[in-house]
Ligand SMILES: O=P(O)(O)OC(CO)CO
């Protein structure tokens with residue numbers, strides 16, 4: 001049966017590649033750094049230009065579709081997921097990496113219908129790796145099928161996470177206690193690429209057993225979540241319940257055994273949801 005979302009997915013791959021070219025081109029030039037929620041939550045003109053490029057090109061082709069874009073939300077647009085076809089866009093996932101030319105930067109595009117992610121595209125543009133997943137049809141990197149690691153022993157695992165952009169000492173203490181618990185299990189290692197999307201693609205590729213983070217946003221993980229699950233992995237909330245992409249918390253792992261073992265070690269906390277009503 002024909003896939004009703006195939007042309008949207010083809011467009012997402014094409015525009016992600018174009019966006020990636022723009023990011024690569026701007027890497028050496030765009031040093032104008034602005035800040036958002038904190039002094040270390042960075043944004044550049046390239047983030048804004050890339051988001052506009054993606055939204056404009058999608059609007060021309062699919063005028064009825066909706067958008068949740070990181071930089072549009074930063075500019076005051078709402079962040080509510082409806083049942084309508086919705087493009088969930090992170091124009092540069094890894095802006096801090098981009099600013100420092102630390103070589104892991106991704107364009108992330110998720111697409112949801114009826115609040116379910118139908119396809120995900122993550123273009124790791126400095127590595128030139130195009131990760132794609134279509135719900136029920138598998139996950140791929142540059143066309144090659146992806147499969148998560150078969151490891152079930154946490155002591156043999158690599159776990160990816162990030163420190164986030166909050167420097168509130170209480171939040172940092174939570175993050176460090178979780179990290180200490182996991183590191184001392186012990187695990188083989190803890191890593192972080194500096195981008196949620198690429199961390200999730202590393203899980204999907206079998207290079208890391210798990211990724212967890214509190215503080216991410218829906219645009220960081222919408223595409224990556226489908227890439228992980230279509231590569232055979234599982235998604236959980238950091239408390240072990242069902243994942244909620246608006247909750248700003250996620251565990252993505254190769255299997256349930258690893259995911260649940262990590263959940264036991266995470267000191268969870270709650271942040272304002274992405275879809276919380278806007279403050280007036
Ligand atoms: O670089 P960005 O898009 O701000 O995202 C960060 C997390 O919020 C890295 O994943």
Ligand SMILES: [Mg+2]
Nearest residue numbers: 090093094220
């Ligand atoms: Mg991001």
Ligand SMILES: [Mg+2]
Nearest residue numbers: 070090092093
């Ligand atoms: Mg971003």
